[in-house]
Every structure is written in C-alpha cells, then in structure tokens.
Amino acid sequence: MTECKRSPCPVACVLDIxxxxxxxxxxxxxxxxxxxxKAFQESPEKIPSNILADRLKRLEREGVVVRKVYQERPRRHAYYLTDKGKELSTVMRSMVKWANKYIPExxxxxxxxxMLKE
Amino acid sequence: MTECKRSPCPVACVLDIxxxxxxxxxxxxxxxxxxxxKAFQESPEKIPSNILADRLKRLEREGVVVRKVYQERPRRHAYYLTDKGKELSTVMRSMVKWANKYIPExxxxxxxxxMLKE
DNA sequence: TTAGTTACTTTCAAATAACAAGTAACAAGG
DNA sequence: CCTTGTTACTTGTTATTTGAAAGTAACTAA
Incomplete structure (x- = not known):
C-alpha cells in the first residue's frame, strides 16, 4: 500500500491536510x-455547512479529531482534538505571532x- | 477604505494569504x-505554471515577496522574500516539527x- | 399539530485548479 | 538567416471544488 503524497516534504504533507x-x-x-x-458554524467566518461536514470528516480520517456521541435520542455528536490535533496549537500560535506583527488590525x-465564547 | 477580510482573527487572516x-x-x-x-517549477511537487504565476503575484501584492530584474535582454526576473516573508520561517518550522512527529515518512x-538544491 | 433545534446532505451555479499548448524575447549553432 | 533551445509566462479547455441555499432526519417542547 503505497501512501500517495505529493512529496516527502513535511510542509507539503501538512498542506495536504x-x-x-x-x-x-x-x-x-x-x-x-x-x-x-453548530458551535463551529457560529464562528465569525461563517463556514458553510457542507464544507464543515467535509472538513470534520477529513480531520477525523487524518487522526486530528475524534467524534464522540454526547447524546442518544436524538443522537448527537461532539468533536475533540486528539494529541496530534492538540499539538497544532504551536503551529497556530506561530501564525498568530506573525499575523499580529505583519497584518494590521x-x-x-x-x-x-x-469572541468565540460569546 | 474598509479592508475586507473574513474576520479580525489572525488565523483567518493568515489563511486568506x-x-x-x-x-x-x-x-x-x-x-x-x-x-x-523555473527553479520553483522544478521542485518535487511540480506546481503548474499558471498557479505559480498567480501565487507569485499574490505574494507580491501581500508584501511577502519582491520581484527584481536580474537580467536585461532578455528581461528576466527573480523573486526574493521581504522581512515579512522571511519571518514565515518560524511558521514553517513549527509545521515541520509537527509533521516529523505525526506524519510518517x-x-x-x-x-x-x-533535495531542493539538486 | 405546529414550530424549533441540531446535524447534516443535496443541489447547482460559479469560482478555482489542473493540464496542455502557445507566445515573447532573446541566445547559440549550423 | 534559420532552426533549436531557454525562461517566463499566458491562454484555452476541461475537471474539480466551493459556497449559498434549500432540504432532510430525528427528535423536543408548546
């Protein structure tokens, strides 16, 4: 089973995800x-529901996210980060640092x- | 002149670029x-030329890259990172660290x- | 019975990407 | 000169993805 990625470059692999x-x-x-x-949909960027469903599936497939049932009748799911997902916080923080320095406002x-809590 | 971005979130703004x-x-x-x-085209991921032209334009517009003439007759251009662009190395390094830990091979x-030098 | 909630899926026009081919402006060789 | 080659793109043309809206399923509460 040959894994099909564009290249063995870590940057390219991250971008594939x-x-x-x-x-x-x-x-x-x-x-x-x-x-x-619903909570994801309410964020200020207003992600379309079909895109959100697709991205959650992909993140689950990639092992970044796990889906858990939080309520039967009606069945409802909640999403959580795995350790792999949680460690993306360092990537995110480096982006925030760059943005705060170079992108005004x-x-x-x-x-x-x-903002996200409200 | 209202800057039109999806939200004032630094993560969203980075993703817009x-x-x-x-x-x-x-x-x-x-x-x-x-x-x-040509050098960009030769990288292992084989970026299509129209996408490359488009991305270089966008990066220039965003102040991440500058274009300089390196040869007249025939006129040829070379691309360089600005300080803003150079500081993306920290973002890239955090991605590489994550990828090396969580993505095999x-x-x-x-x-x-x-690889890129050859 | 009717309205409301959550978590999706479906539909479809429009935007974007991928691939192939073409072009401009020269240089070097025969 | 004329052809071939190089670099840096641009132009079609087709394929895929996106985004906005609407629809669906499975309930709850009034």
Missing part, C-alpha cells in the same frame, strides 16, 4: 473549547478567545 | 534559496534542503 481556507479555523475553534457542529489570541 | 496547497511551498523554496520561476529540513 491543512492547506485550505477553513480547516485550521475548525482546529482553532476546537482549541478554544468548541465541540459541536488582527486581534490577539485572548481577544479571539473572548 | 497562505491558505491553499501551493503558496507555502513557494515560500519554502524561497527560504531555501530558489529565486526563479516525512523528511527533516536538512534532507529537504538537499
């Missing part, structure tokens, strides 16, 4: 304590955490 | 000393540097 406009925002929400489909992490 | 499968590979090549259109930075 996270290289799009939405995936890392879901990871951000998970890191900030959001766990349900971006909030810092604390402010964002506040 | 780098959130796709190719852009950060061009930045990687630049960090590793590649500077010409990814090379380390030194090996990749070697």
């Amino acid at each position: 996270l290289g799009d406009k939405w995936t890392l925002l879901v990871v951000r929400d998970l890191l900030f304590g959001k766990h349900t489909f 971006t909030y810092d992490l604390k402010t964002i955490r506040g | 780098l959130g796709d499968k190719w852009t950060l590979l061009v930045v990687r090549d630049l960090l590793f000393g590649k500077h010409t259109f 990814t090379y380390d930075l030194k090996t990749i540097r070697g």
Whole structure:
C-alpha cells in the first residue's frame, strides 16, 4: 500500500491536510473549547455547512479529531482534538505571532478567545 | 477604505494569504534559496505554471515577496522574500516539527534542503 | 399539530485548479 | 538567416471544488 503524497516534504504533507481556507479555523475553534457542529458554524467566518461536514470528516480520517456521541435520542455528536490535533496549537500560535506583527488590525489570541465564547 | 477580510482573527487572516496547497511551498523554496520561476517549477511537487504565476503575484501584492530584474535582454526576473516573508520561517518550522512527529515518512529540513538544491 | 433545534446532505451555479499548448524575447549553432 | 533551445509566462479547455441555499432526519417542547 503505497501512501500517495505529493512529496516527502513535511510542509507539503501538512498542506495536504491543512492547506485550505477553513480547516485550521475548525482546529482553532476546537482549541478554544468548541465541540459541536453548530458551535463551529457560529464562528465569525461563517463556514458553510457542507464544507464543515467535509472538513470534520477529513480531520477525523487524518487522526486530528475524534467524534464522540454526547447524546442518544436524538443522537448527537461532539468533536475533540486528539494529541496530534492538540499539538497544532504551536503551529497556530506561530501564525498568530506573525499575523499580529505583519497584518494590521488582527486581534490577539485572548481577544479571539473572548469572541468565540460569546 | 474598509479592508475586507473574513474576520479580525489572525488565523483567518493568515489563511486568506497562505491558505491553499501551493503558496507555502513557494515560500519554502524561497527560504531555501530558489529565486526563479523555473527553479520553483522544478521542485518535487511540480506546481503548474499558471498557479505559480498567480501565487507569485499574490505574494507580491501581500508584501511577502519582491520581484527584481536580474537580467536585461532578455528581461528576466527573480523573486526574493521581504522581512515579512522571511519571518514565515518560524511558521514553517513549527509545521515541520509537527509533521516529523505525526506524519510518517516525512523528511527533516536538512534532507529537504538537499533535495531542493539538486 | 405546529414550530424549533441540531446535524447534516443535496443541489447547482460559479469560482478555482489542473493540464496542455502557445507566445515573447532573446541566445547559440549550423 | 534559420532552426533549436531557454525562461517566463499566458491562454484555452476541461475537471474539480466551493459556497449559498434549500432540504432532510430525528427528535423536543408548546
């Protein structure tokens, strides 16, 4: 079973998992304590529901996220980061540092955490 | 002039610039000393030429890259990272660290540097 | 019975990506 | 000169992905 990736470059491999406009925002929400489909949808960027469903599936397949039943009747699921997922916090923080330095009017992490809670 | 971004979240803003499968590979090549259109095309992931042209334009517009004439007759250009671009090395390194830990058979930075030189 | 909630899936036009081929501006060789 | 080669793109053309809206399933509560 040959794993089919573009190249053995770690950057390319990360981009095969996270290289799009939405995936890392879901990871951000998970890191900030959001766990349900609805909660992700309510974030300020307003991710379309079909894209969200697709990205959650992909993250689960990649072992970044696990899905757990949190309620029977009606059956409802919640999403959690695995250790692999949790360690993306370092990648995210380096991005935040860069953005705060070079992109005007971006909030810092604390402010964002506040925004997502409301 | 209201800047039109999805949200003031630094993660979202970074993804508006780098959130796709190719852009950060061009930045990687630049960090590793590649500077010409042809050199980027020769990297192992084989970026299509129209996508490369588009990404270089976008990176220039975002102030991550500058284009300089390195030869008149025929006129030829080379691309270089600005300070803003160079500081993406920290983001890239955090990705490499994560990939080396969680994605099997990814090379380390030194090996990749070697691959890109040949 | 009707409305509301959550977690999706489906539909479809529009945008984007991938692949192949073409072009411009020269240089070098025969 | 004329052809071949090189670099840096651009232009089609087709394939895939996206995004907005609407629909569905399985309930709960009024």
